[in-house]
Amino acid sequence: MRNKFNAIYQDLADKxxxxxxxxxxxxxxxxxLSELYGxxxxxxxxxxxxxxxxxxxxxxxxxxxxxxxxxxxNFPVSGITSFKELNNSLHMNSTTxxxxxxxxxxxxxxxxxxxxxxxxxxxVERLRKTNNxxxxxxxxxxxxxxxxxxxxxxxxxxxxxxxxNQLGLxxxxxxxxxxxxxxxxxxxxxxxxxxxxxxxxVRSQTYLEDTTLFQFTESVHRPDKFSFVDFARxxxxx
Amino acid sequence: MRNKFNAIYQDLADKxxxxxxxxxxxxxxxxxLSELYGxxxxxxxxxxxxxxxxxxxxxxxxxxxxxxxxxxxNFPVSGITSFKELNNSLHMNSTTxxxxxxxxxxxxxxxxxxxxxxxxxxxVERLRKTNNxxxxxxxxxxxxxxxxxxxxxxxxxxxxxxxxNQLGLxxxxxxxxxxxxxxxxxxxxxxxxxxxxxxxxVRSQTYLEDTTLFQFTESVHRPDKFSFVDFARxxxxx
DNA sequence: TCATACATCCTGTATATACATGTTGTCAAA
DNA sequence: TTTGACAACATGTATATACAGGATGTATGA
Numbered sequence: 001m002r003n004k005f006n007a008i009y010q011d012l013a014d015k016x017x018x019x020x021x022x023x024x025x026x027x028x029x030x031x032x033l034s035e036l037y038g039x040x041x042x043x044x045x046x047x048x049x050x051x052x053x054x055x056x057x058x059x060x061x062x063x064x065x066x067x068x069x070x071x072x073x074n075f076p077v078s079g080i081t082s083f084k085e086l087n088n089s090l091h092m093n094s095t096t097x098x099x100x101x102x103x104x105x106x107x108x109x110x111x112x113x114x115x116x117x118x119x120x121x122x123x124v125e126r127l128r129k130t131n132n133x134x135x136x137x138x139x140x141x142x143x144x145x146x147x148x149x150x151x152x153x154x155x156x157x158x159x160x161x162x163x164x165n166q167l168g169l170x171x172x173x174x175x176x177x178x179x180x181x182x183x184x185x186x187x188x189x190x191x192x193x194x195x196x197x198x199x200x201x202v203r204s205q206t207y208l209e210d211t212t213l214f215q216f217t218e219s220v221h222r223p224d225k226f227s228f229v230d231f232a233r234x235x236x237x238x
Numbered sequence: 239m240r241n242k243f244n245a246i247y248q249d250l251a252d253k254x255x256x257x258x259x260x261x262x263x264x265x266x267x268x269x270x271l272s273e274l275y276g277x278x279x280x281x282x283x284x285x286x287x288x289x290x291x292x293x294x295x296x297x298x299x300x301x302x303x304x305x306x307x308x309x310x311x312n313f314p315v316s317g318i319t320s321f322k323e324l325n326n327s328l329h330m331n332s333t334t335x336x337x338x339x340x341x342x343x344x345x346x347x348x349x350x351x352x353x354x355x356x357x358x359x360x361x362v363e364r365l366r367k368t369n370n371x372x373x374x375x376x377x378x379x380x381x382x383x384x385x386x387x388x389x390x391x392x393x394x395x396x397x398x399x400x401x402x403n404q405l406g407l408x409x410x411x412x413x414x415x416x417x418x419x420x421x422x423x424x425x426x427x428x429x430x431x432x433x434x435x436x437x438x439x440v441r442s443q444t445y446l447e448d449t450t451l452f453q454f455t456e457s458v459h460r461p462d463k464f465s466f467v468d469f470a471r472x473x474x475x476x
Numbered sequence: 477t478c479a480t481a482c483a484t485c486c487t488g489t490a491t492a493t494a495c496a497t498g499t500t501g502t503c504a505a506a
Numbered sequence: 507t508t509t510g511a512c513a514a515c516a517t518g519t520a521t522a523t524a525c526a527g528g529a530t531g532t533a534t535g536a
Binding site for chain 4: 302303
């Protein structure tokens with residue numbers, strides 16, 4: 001928000017989402033936009049470049065930037081987004097139940113992670129429901145070396161809000177891996193699954209701005225409630 | 239490849255993959271790189287910006303660009319990449335078996351796609367195996383309005399190679415949706431699954447450079463062979 | 477009538493410059 | 507020994523300019 005081109009990106013993205021710029025229509029040209037926002041064409045181009053990579057528009061040389069019809073209304077495993085943010089932004093009726101909050105070592109083998117020494121972490125187990133149906137069971141391991149203490153209140157509310165707005169940590173990127181596996185008995189029971197029904201597991205490692213690893217997460221999804229929407233651009237392999 | 243910054247991106251990406259620039263080390267500074275490649279700093283910055291969004295590096299203000307340890311060795315549902323390209327790049331022992339090749343209308347309801355008129359397409363059904371194990375069953379619908387004819391030879395080899403190198407089409411972007419569902423009897427049999435075992439279904443729509451929709455694909459994955467690896471950067475929701 | 481040529485839009489690429497701001501090490505003063 | 511000021515160097519942001527090249531409509535000429 002502090003940058004010009006970021007502000008312009010947000011403004012354009014909002015206007016596209018609110019259909020001020022309708023699907024299949026062209027945005028104003030880069031020079032027109034630069035006059036509209038009172039800035040240079042390069043700044044506009046940085047904003048448009050963001051819109052391009054995020055699937056809002058397609059640029060066509062010699063013609064202009066056309067608004068795409070992206071239906072991104074599902075659970076975005078793609079980005080790094082907290083459950084609370086999603087809940088607010090989609091106006092869903094969701095709850096979070098904290099099942100466990102204690103110190104544990106990170107089960108490194110589950111995450112295919114190599115480490116010479118054991119990693120001490122705060123373990124948080126949370127069950128997420130929308131409309132009283134269990135959707136996701138989250139196992140979070142937050143490294144004590146970065147965040148020494150987590151209260152029950154914070155775990156019940158939003159970890160990300162606590163990290164970013166209270167502690168001033170800047171979450172930067174994450175690697176994720178999605179697989180389909182058999183649930184444990186506890187998981188099957190909590191998610192109210194039939195026997196022999198598989199679950200979708202999303203395991204992720206989250207890093208800060210300075211490349212410090214600080215969180216491991218294992219999200220266990222009900223298979224019938226799991227949906228993952230992605231936007232991808234063509235990239236050749238050599 | 240034709241662009242300077244793209245060539246520089248490729249060169250740096252290759253050097254990172256071959257550990258010429260080791261993980262956790264810093265790349266040369268932007269000014270050093272601009273001298274190395276005999277270009278301006280802005281051009282270098284475009285290349286580095288690509289590396290950043292693709293998870294090769296993390297830029298740290300005041301310090302430099304650090305090489306990340308990305309393990310991207312799994313099936314990238316993330317990008318748009320053909321099975322043959324993957325097979326070649328990972329040196330896997332894979333085969334493709336064409337089960338069906340005929341004209342059909344696209345089953346629009348499966349793809350949640352609205353259209354006033356039915357879409358005529360070439361339907362290709364292919365079974366992909368690696369090491370003689372069935373991995374994926376692909377149902378492709380290629381619109382006749384864009385590609386009138388597809389030979390059996392092309393279907394057995396590589397559709398993407400045919401589209402891009404023979405027909406001169408430029409594939410640009412795609413939307414994908416991943417869900418877990420029950421297989422049809424035919425799918426269960428072809429993928430050699432036990433009964434009551436779910437499959438992972440990736441449904442995608444692929445578009446050309448000029449935003450023309452030209453392909454629907456439904457990939458049915460064996461759940462135990464399915465793995466999806468992703469890299470994501472933090473982006474706040476408003 | 478039809479095709480060619482041109483002007484005029486558009487985006488794509490490349491370079492140069494300036495200043496802002498974060499990181500680090502040095503060196504002198506307290 | 508510690509602190510603080512500062513220089514050197516890193517990336518981040520913003521602007522300006524130039525030319526290349528695709529898309530499109532118009533005017534000219536055969």
